[in-house]
Amino acid sequence: MSVELNHTIVHARDNRESAAFFADLLGLEITGEWGPFVAVALSNGVTLDFATVPAEHITPQHYAFLVSEAEFDAAYAKISERGITHWADPHQKQPNEINRNDGGKGIYFLDPSEHAMELITIPYGGWPA
Structure with a gap:
């Protein structure tokens, strides 16, 4: 296994x-x-x-999720509708923007316990050839 x-x-x-x-x-x-x-x-x-x-006892962690374009768009619509602050970068310097890293889409936001959540549509470095 x-x-x-x-x-x-x-x-x-x-x-x-x-x-x-x-x-x-x-x-x-x-x-x-x-x-x-x-x-x-x-x-x-x-x-x-x-x-x-x-x-x-909560130590904020980072959780990154690879999602499809459709899943990203649906989640992003909810984030926008609910006024959830999000960033294009992990250092929270580009508020309410989407990054286009590796030709995809990506955002960072905090969950209710302040864990850093990340949604990306393309893995870092792009898809393997």
């Missing part, structure tokens, strides 16, 4: 709020709840398991 990422735990101020925010934004579904976790499954079988922890 090859090594694959199966799931990761995402610390949140409110596990349901963060899972719902993420699932709604990307057109995904909450796929399970057990113990302290609310899971959202990605198309490659990996789940993000959101867990409520005290705010002082």
Whole structure:
């Protein structure tokens, strides 16, 4: 068996709020709840398991998601409609812009627990030849 990422735990101020925010934004579904976790499954079988922890225990992380152009456009429309601040760069110097890195589209924004989320339509360095 090859090594694959199966799931990761995402610390949140409110596990349901963060899972719902993420699932709604990307057109995904909450796929399970057990113990302290609310899971959202990605198309490659990996789940993000959101867990409520005290705010002082949350270390902001970076999560990058490769999405199709249609998924990007749908998510971007929701981000714009909801007035969610976003940036073209990870240093938050280009507010409310989209980057065009590697010929695709990309943005950064914060989730309800202030994790840095990134959406890109082309992987860094472009698609392999």
